[in-house]
Amino acid sequence: MGSVITAEGLTKAFGDTVALRDLTLEVESGEVFGYLGPNGAGKTTTLRLIMGLIRPTRGSVSVLGMDAWRDAVPIHARVGYVPGELVLYDRLTGYDHVDYLAALRGSARPARVEQLAEQLDLDLRRPARELSRGNRQKVALVLALMNEPELLVLDEPTGGLDPMVQRTVQGLILDHAAGGGAVLLSSHVLGEVQRVASRIGVLRAGRLVAVERLDDLRAKSLHHVEVQFADTVPAAILDPVPDLRDVVVDGPSLRCSAPQSSLDAVLKVVSAHPVVDFACAEAELEETFLAYYGAGETDAA
Amino acid sequence: MLRDITTKTLRDQGRAFAGWGVAIVLLVAMYVAIWPSMRDQPAMSDFIDQMPEAFRNLFATAGADMSTPVGYLQIELLSFMAPILVILYAVTAGSAAVAGEEGRRTLDLLVTAPVSRRRIVLEKTAAMVVGTVGLSALLGLALVVEGRFADMNLPVGDVAAAMLHLALLGLVFGGVALAVGCVTGQAGLSKGIAAVLAVVTYIVNGLGAMVSWLEPLQRYSPFYQYAAHDPLRHGVSWPAVVVALVTVVVLVVVAVLGFERRDVRS
Structure with missing residues (x-):
């Protein structure tokens, strides 16, 4: 089991505000890591660093053995990402999004798309502006999962979904991990991750204050x-x-x-x-x- | 239509293009329709001749003759209205390219796809170039075709030359908006800076011939490269083309380097 995400002394400051301080963390393949903390604790900052959207102030984070900032392109070919504050192209349909992002990967529409849409009970023919928040979230999940990535980086992926669909998504996450993939799953409530996560990390005010196996937490229950x-x-x-x-x-x-x-x-x-x-x-x-x-x-x- | 970023961006502009196209065709039709009455009013040329020199330089190209079709279009359309239209389009496209998507937060989708930031900027630039050149070409086509109805008999080669210079003028300011947007991520700022720069360089070019301290600056105005040699009568000025192209290339390089080095805003 290799390490999929390795953060070392990862620090990000925006001006004078330190959003993330000295994060050291490993996520391994086959593992679902629940990344917990209140809003504003630095979860989204961490995920954006991992996705190469922002550049570390200090320290480094590597993904699949490559530097998250420098090697963003080869990394992105193997990672699926659901952003926290999700926005789609209003006028494009679900299929348009699928086709566009597949084309940017140099591929045709992946066969898995139909199956995912069915599992999530999602109509990909409708333009994004007509979709509810939950359905947009489903489109984002299809986009993240359709290329069978090795790592899933999910920023509060079940927000806005009804409990039934949350279960389905949790099932998809578990399948992904069972197939050897890694998942980094952020949430501000344990309830959303406790069914799927094997380990959790707790972030508070930019610092990782605890990393614990969920089984150990249960023993302390x-x-x-x-x-x-x-x-x-x-x-x-x-x-x-x-x-x-x-x-x-x-x-x-x-x-x-x-x-x-x-x-x-x-x-x-x-x-x-x-x-x-x-x-x-x-x-x-x-x-x-x-x-x-x-x-x-x-x-x- | 969703094969790459360039075609996707052009597709997004589809409806806007239609609007621009209709506006251009109607605008040209209006100028062409007014032409016969202008031609029969020699007093119009006198009026222009009698304008204060500053006005004449700002709102008309110096030396243009209102009694010829070419001079009329040079003064009425190409000195002011056409540059405004093309610059407006190019600046909007340049600003929307990266900063606009960033402001709407859809840029995250692109940047987290396996596509380099350089490719994003270059493909967006390509869309801006295609759009700007397309609109300029449409304007030229409308001039030639609609001009026939009023017996304007415009020289096709020179119209093409003027449109080439017009497209380059638009691309220079579109490039400014693109570069500022890529470096800062702020769409409003990028449009603002490009617009202010357009106005300032327009005035510098217009008044450069008369105000001694502006004169050395006049040559650096993109409007000088655009019209100083009067392309409707003298065709393409290759040095002016090179200056404009180099400016655009430098701005695109700044845009790429700026975007490659900064955080995507959240």
């Missing part, structure tokens, strides 16, 4: 614990248990969020007192993610 005791319990009852969050002790009732690894210790403490009611439920992965990587700065909710 939080559980909401609610206990109703027969009598008032000491406020500091849970102090000996590590890694708890949002602990609230109010007379005879207790609430907290606990990672799986702390559940045993919580139970042992709780069971030392007479219990009236006890509830424990696993939180959404999204919530675990936000608990670890900062809810306050995320517009994910």
Whole structure:
């Protein structure tokens, strides 16, 4: 499994504003990498650097072993890209876009186009200006996927799509990775990537603050614990248990969020007192993610 | 029609072309229709002769004779209206080429395709050249054909020469808009700079013969290359063609280098 994207000390400043700071990251073939962060964290900047649309201020990023800025043309022949703020040619139909971009690659309309359009339930005969945002997004996906690229760079590709189609797109992404292709998938919500990503990176204010396997994140997944005791319990009852969050002790009732690894210790403490009611439920992965990587700065909710 | 960037760009202009074409044919028809009454009014030539020299230089080509078809067209059409039309078209095309697509954000589609930035600029330039030359040729054709109806008997070779110079004049300012747009990514700015430059060089050329400190600058005005030798009477001036071509080539090189070195705006 080779490295498809390698960023080293990648930094991009626009004037005095540093949009991306010292990004070091590898994405390997066969992998779906979820690139997460609030809007304005630097996700789109990273993707535009990878696509050679903008030039690094410092550091470098290579794609398929070539420099993203200098070797943009051979790289683009092997990469599919869906831009974040997608714009098509208003007067051109879906087929026109397909034919134009295929011609720029020196090829005829790829056979895969019809199949993709069918999977996405997309009518390619209509001009772009008549399409909804979701349908334009589908055209962009067809354009990115039609040439069977080795790498997919997708900037919030499921925004504007209904949940059914989101599933289809996720299926396409998984197929691509299963075939050995790599995917870099940005999103501001974990929910959009958690079904497909094998690893996630979390970006905040231009810095990559965490890279984690999704399985490891799941292992850390939080559980909401609610206990109703027969009598008032000491406020500091849970102090000996590590890694708890949002602990609230109010007379005879207790609430907290606990990672799986702390559940045993919580139970042992709780069971030392007479219990009236006890509830424990696993939180959404999204919530675990936000608990670890900062809810306050995320517009994910 | 979607084989490459050039044909795609020309296809985009399809409706605009039709509009320009109709405008040109009608404009020429108007001038041709007025010609017989002008011809029979010798006072018109006197009027022009009696204009202050500054006016005559600005709005008419010096030395043109209003009583001949060639002189009439030189003064009425080629001194002012035709350059405005062709420059307007070329500047619009040059500005739309890269900066216009960038402003509408469709440039991302092109730049992320396996196409070099150089090729994007060159193919867009080719579209601008085809369009500008096409409009100039249409104007020349309209002059010759419609002129027949008013017995103007225009010399075809000289009309062609004038149209060649006219197309080059347009391309110089289209090249300015292209270069500014490629370097800055700002469509409005590129049109603005090209327009201001056109007005300034027009005035420099018009007043250069009279204002001593402008005189050394006159030769550098694209309008000087366009009309100083009076192409409707004297045909092609090859030195003027070379100057205009070199200017356009330099501007296109600036456009390529500028675009190759900068970020695409988001």
